[in-house]
Amino acid sequence: MKISEVPLAELARLLRCGDLLLRLTPFVARVASDVPSLAQDIALMYADFDICPPNVFADFHVQVWRDSGVRRWIKPQARFSFDGQPSFTGLPVAQAFAMLEWGLNWCVAAHSHQYLVIHAAVIEKNGKAVVLPAPPGSGKSTLCAGLVMKGWRLLSDELALYELQSGLIYGMARPISLKNQSIDIIKRLAPDAVMTAPVPDTTKGTIALLRPSVSSVMRVKEPVQATWIVLPNYVHGSPPILAPHSRARTFMLLAEQSFNYDTQGQNGFDAVTALVDRTQCYQFTYSSLDDAQRVFDNLLQGQV
Amino acid sequence: MSRGDGLGCAVAHPFIERTVLALWSTVSPARLSIASWDDDDLAVVYDKVTGDTHLIESSAIEILRLIEKSPASAEAIAHELADLISADDQDKLPQFISATLLQLRDLGLVTDTPV
Numbered sequence: 001m002k003i004s005e006v007p008l009a010e011l012a013r014l015l016r017c018g019d020l021l022l023r024l025t026p027f028v029a030r031v032a033s034d035v036p037s038l039a040q041d042i043a044l045m046y047a048d049f050d051i052c053p054p055n056v057f058a059d060f061h062v063q064v065w066r067d068s069g070v071r072r073w074i075k076p077q078a079r080f081s082f083d084g085q086p087s088f089t090g091l092p093v094a095q096a097f098a099m100l101e102w103g104l105n106w107c108v109a110a111h112s113h114q115y116l117v118i119h120a121a122v123i124e125k126n127g128k129a130v131v132l133p134a135p136p137g138s139g140k141s142t143l144c145a146g147l148v149m150k151g152w153r154l155l156s157d158e159l160a161l162y163e164l165q166s167g168l169i170y171g172m173a174r175p176i177s178l179k180n181q182s183i184d185i186i187k188r189l190a191p192d193a194v195m196t197a198p199v200p201d202t203t204k205g206t207i208a209l210l211r212p213s214v215s216s217v218m219r220v221k222e223p224v225q226a227t228w229i230v231l232p233n234y235v236h237g238s239p240p241i242l243a244p245h246s247r248a249r250t251f252m253l254l255a256e257q258s259f260n261y262d263t264q265g266q267n268g269f270d271a272v273t274a275l276v277d278r279t280q281c282y283q284f285t286y287s288s289l290d291d292a293q294r295v296f297d298n299l300l301q302g303q304v
Numbered sequence: 305m306s307r308g309d310g311l312g313c314a315v316a317h318p319f320i321e322r323t324v325l326a327l328w329s330t331v332s333p334a335r336l337s338i339a340s341w342d343d344d345d346l347a348v349v350y351d352k353v354t355g356d357t358h359l360i361e362s363s364a365i366e367i368l369r370l371i372e373k374s375p376a377s378a379e380a381i382a383h384e385l386a387d388l389i390s391a392d393d394q395d396k397l398p399q400f401i402s403a404t405l406l407q408l409r410d411l412g413l414v415t416d417t418p419v
Contacts, residue, residue: 248346251339252359262355266337269350269357273339 004047012039014051018063021052024172025220026161027112029104030058033096034066035078041097041196045175045209048217060107064096082107095202101177101209108159108172109259115161115170116264116271119257122155122171122224123147125300129169129224131160131279132232133257136204139234139286142182145210146289147296149190154216155224164264164271167278168223173216175209183208189289226275228299229254231283240291242284242304250281326416328405329375330368336413340365349413358411364404371414378402 003011003022014020018032022042031042063081067090077090080103087106091099109117120133121144130152134140141157148154155171162169175196178186183198183206194211229250230242254272255261261268286292298304330336331353340347340362347362370376370384382397389397408414 246346247341247344248339248348248359248362251348252357255357261357265355266350266352269337269339269348273348276339276341 001051002047003043003049003051006043006051008039008043011043012036015039015042019054021054021056021058022046023050023052024104024174026170027059027108027172028052028056029060029062029107031062031064031100033064033078033100035064035093035096037093038064038096038100041209042100044194044196045097045211047211048214060104060111062100062103062107064100064103066093091202095199097196097209098177098199098202098207101175104174105158108161112161113260113263115163116261116268117259118160118162118254119158119259120160120254121157122160122169122226123152124155124224125152127224128227128300129155130296130299131169131226131229131275133160133229133254134232135257137234138232140232141176141178142185142234142289143232143284143286143292145176145178145182145186145193146189146292148176148213148216149186149193150293152296153219154212155220162271162275163223164267166223167225167271167274169226170223171220173212173220175211177204178208178210180205180207185289186210226279229276229279229281231281233283233285234287235285236287238285238287240284240286240288240295242282242295242299245281245283247276247281251276325419327375327377327419328371328381328414328416330372330414331412333372336368336372338365338368349411351412354412356412358413360408360411361404363400364408367401367404368408368413375417377419378405381405 015031015033015038020031022029022031061083064078067077076093078093078096078099079086079090080088080099118133120131121140122129122131123144132140132144144157154173157176160169186193196209198206198208200206231245251272335352337350345362347360347365349358349360366385367381370381378401381401405414409416
């Protein structure tokens with residue numbers, strides 16, 4: 001059953017009882033919360049995701065609970081817990097959904113060593129996939145959202161799950177996290193895009209989550225082989241420049257942007273080597289999503 | 305290792321004196337994994353013991369592969385690599401090899417034994 005088929009009141013009940021099992025392929029997360037707004041945000045952002053029966057194995061048990069006592073009423077806060085253990089500093093209740101997203105990212109990044117977990121966006125079109133690894137501030141999510149709004153399939157905005165043996169990359173097709181000016185940029189680009197209400201004053205500024213397309217969610221079980229690795233580099237006012245990038249430097253960036261490269265040891269080195277071997281590596285400097293769309297379409301058509 | 309480590313300087317260098325009287329070898333051939341690409345003048349080396357991955361000049365890989373087979377002096381390395389270097393750069397080769405060996409040693413990838 002999909003989240004969109006569950007009445008909001010039932011979704012809130014499942015959350016309160018800790019019986020919401022959200023399928024985040026290839027994982028299942030059991031989510032519990034007493035934050036009323038969380039049911040609405042989950043309904044909005046995960047509308048096309050499946051929920052599982054209560055007896056299904058859950059990889060991650062997470063909770064977002066409001067603080068008790070006075071803090072329940074004065075500047076109310078919520079806390080993220082993993083397996084019943086509070087895991088992060090509390091945040092204002094208004095940031096509960098963002099906290100759930102960040103907490104789920106942490107669950108996957110810290111525990112999924114069957115994959116090399118790379119901090120990267122992954123998109124696909126016509127069977128060809130682009131990996132966009134980048135440190136914060138490089139414009140990765142904006143670029144990813146802009147291209148997804150123009151027909152690319154979303155695999156991942158944050159976490160690329162690179163299977164060490166096969167070289168296949170999985171994503172969870174989860175919502176895209178937009179920050180500050182990116183929110184209005186994507187609204188102008190795609191007025192029909194479904195987003196959460198912007199939440200100001202987070203540690204990352206104002207953020208809003210963008211719902212993934214139905215087709216991306218429907219194809220979440222389909223992995224990709226990367227064709228290109230493109231390092232996004234947003235520079236205000238810059239013309240679009242797609243320049244070949246050193247494979248060795250790309251290797252080092254992928255290693256740096258992987259949460260468990262060190263844990264993987266030799267297997268991690270071999271996996272990143274294989275990924276860099278089989279792809280073309282570029283750096284893409286840009287300031288406009290219209291330019292980006294044109295350049296990526298050219299890339300797709302072999303005109304680069 | 306920076307890109308400035310290449311064949312850029314013609315002036316004799318004190319590094320040379322510190323490297324010619326030694327026999328150089330990799331820490332252990334089985335300990336290092338190397339990835340290099342024909343279209344890149346940089347390469348990466350993984351050290352299985354420390355778990356560190358190093359970005360180095362691909363020319364340094366030539367030296368690593370050479371002394372991986374058998375320990376060699378800087379002079380012998382220069383002799384082996386001479387064919388790969390243009391005639392204009394031949395006089396800079398000893399300094400380049402000496403500087404590279406010392407940097408590889410700082411990374412823990414090669415060792416030197418006094419002779």
